[in-house]
Amino acid sequence: MKGIIKYYSTFLSNTTKSLNKKGFLIGKTWFLIDENKKVQKLIFKKDKRLLFSHKGKVIEGLWDYYPDTRNLYIDKGDGKILLNELYIDDNVLIFQIDGTDYNYFSLAN
Numbered sequence: 001m002k003g004i005i006k007y008y009s010t011f012l013s014n015t016t017k018s019l020n021k022k023g024f025l026i027g028k029t030w031f032l033i034d035e036n037k038k039v040q041k042l043i044f045k046k047d048k049r050l051l052f053s054h055k056g057k058v059i060e061g062l063w064d065y066y067p068d069t070r071n072l073y074i075d076k077g078d079g080k081i082l083l084n085e086l087y088i089d090d091n092v093l094i095f096q097i098d099g100t101d102y103n104y105f106s107l108a109n
Helices: 002-011
Strands: 029-033 039-044 049-054 057-066 071-075 080-088 092-097 104-108
Antiparallel strands (some): 029 039, 029 104, 039 049, 057 071, 092 104
């Protein structure tokens, strides 16, 4: 799976959008399949709160976007991560976890 994500993120990097418009994340429901193959729903709120939902149980966190470095910061309460933009379109977001070569964080709408 990581190889596929790497291939497509490199191949499609010329057509990528950016999260410069923070409203791009807000108002959509994004889904993440975590390392345990659990599907989580993410809801980015305008006030920079971030809701993670799995089977109706919600964890509240925070998010922020840094346009100068094209990084998305996520604080899930039990851990914080910094993500680098790789590929962005209206339905798919692919990030690389900062400081890693093959660790990806992908969201789908």
